[in-house]
Amino acid sequence: MSETILELSNVSKTYSGKPAVRDVSFKVQRGQITGFLGPNGAGKTTSLRMSLGILTPDSGTVSLFGGKPRPAALDRVGFLPEERGIYRKMKVIDVITFFARLKGVGAAEARRRGLAMLEEFGLPDVADSKVKTLSKGMAQKVQIISTLVHEPEFIILDEPFSGLDPVNQNALEQIVRRQAEAGRTVLFSTHVMEHAERLCDQIVLVAKGRKVFDGSVKQALGEVPRRVTVEAASDHDLSQILVGKGEIARSELDGNVVWTIDLAAGVDAQDVLKACVDGGVKLARFEPVRAHLHDAFVHLVGSSATAETEAV
Helix, strand or coil: CCEEEEEEEEEEECCCCCEEEEEEEEEEECCCCEEEECCCCCHHHHHHHCCCCCCCEEEEEEEEEEEEHHHHCCCCCCECCCCCCCCCCCCCHHHHHHHHCCCCHHHHHHHHHHHHHHCCCCCHHHHHHHHCCHHHHHHHHHHHHHHHHHCCCCCECCCCCCCCCHHHHHHHHHHHHHHHCCCEEEEECCCCCCHHHCCCEEEEEEEEEEEEEEEEEEEEEECCCCCCEEEEECCCHHHCCCCCCEEEEEEEEEEEEEEEEEECCCCCHHHHHHHHHHHHCCCEEEECCCCCCHHHHHHHHHHHHHHHHHHH
């Protein structure tokens, strides 16, 4: 049975009468990469701050390493906040050493680790440069190194991909994977679903302060209706040919009719293709559409909003 590193139980937080987090519960298991996903303003940062004891929930409980968030537990955590901030007038290696020493690493060992990580991250030449001389991407790498230099068991990254160009986003994904391969537990928040789809073992989706999904990426994708796109070069009415196969929508593209079919339960793409062939439909394109996590999020958030409106 896997160990629970972090657990939020029915946690809520309100600012000036406005709910930021509403009755949110989820667990982070040791060794997993967990994505905490949602649009801007969904309550992700507030939840992460409550996870570390920076904020106190109005109701509900937080357990970190089996107890309340305390300084001794926080030494086992590496936290990259959404608001970036490292000392611009300090040398890069001095910044990294300083953050490592705050977490209990000795001065000589902190410097050794810092230089090794700068080499690993492709920044060996900036150790003695002042932070203010670095590019935005390089400065963010330095802050990530400062988050990881004390070799934390549990890594929390709040919107780590924000502001990075595609090359550095890819580099950061590789860093997250390496940390997980080293046996560390990672929780990161993001509003960009593509990163989570590639990286995560588990995901928690939130919207308007509420949890709308908690499970694996595969389970989330299973929530999305399976879809087939058919482009017909003939004038057949597929709404008659595909009766019972699912929800059907019609549009036009370059003189051809395009049909989109959200498959009914128990129906697969081959059933649609057979019905088209049997019906004599001349096909210009037949394309089963692979769902992405973005599609799952839109579907789940939309379903949640509809349910909330009906409850009101």
